[in-house]
Amino acid sequence: MWAGAGPLPTIAPMPAPDSAPPATPFEWMGGEPRIRQLVDRFYDLMDLEPGYAELRATHGSTLDDARDKLFWFLCGWLGGPDHYQDRFGHPRLRARHMPFAIGILERDQWVTCMDQAMGETGVPEDLRARLNQSFMNTADWMRNR
Template identity: 85%
Template sequence: MSTAPSEADAATAPVASPFEQLGGEGGVRALVERFYDLMDLEPGYAELRATHGSTLDSARDKLFWFLCGWLGGPDHYQSRFGHPRLRARHLPFAIGILERDQWVACMDQAMGEVGVPQALRERLNESFMGTADWMRNR
């Protein structure tokens, strides 16, 4: 008798959430840390960095909390702040095409550097671009 999973078993097996594929909270935290490190260090993200305050500590935590829930893990952000209301919360910041493109490029670079699997990286890039474009307010 074979112990290998059957095709039916494979078809009904739960698909790992993006949160799980990234390695849970540790993987999401590593992604967020690299994202903000790159934003702070790379001249190509200067305009994006300028939209943030003098410190990135609060932004790091908020993006980590948000992404955990958005990717299918614990809803840390909502438990602290309620519904994300992303567009409303970002209205005070000038977000144009340049800032949108730098955000997405910075996140893509961070995903590449922390080893996000290519298929997930492509899927997330598409979602990030759609959301970042929706956030534009100038």
């Protein structure tokens, strides 16, 4: 369910199943507009859903900086432009997340929130399953308590 102002933005449809598969997950997702939509929904859910309260608490008073950084990171990680690395260098994910207390609860809330966002923004099921596995592996590696 979309909780933003108005309907979901219209995004070009994914390629038909009989066409050649996209070369990267970035293309499969639909490029920057779809990744921005996913990231915005992820942070909207984090802000709105009580089930993500502990995760939300780790992010400070505003989510604007986090929205941009995750969008920039995901673009490159999914095979598109390296916006994050162009701005900040190598992501060094674990090191950059060490100041934040990340336990099993926060890990699970992050992965669940992202899965919900992927479902609500129409990420294809087979790609969603692959991304969920990668997100869980990375989120588990980020745990520091």
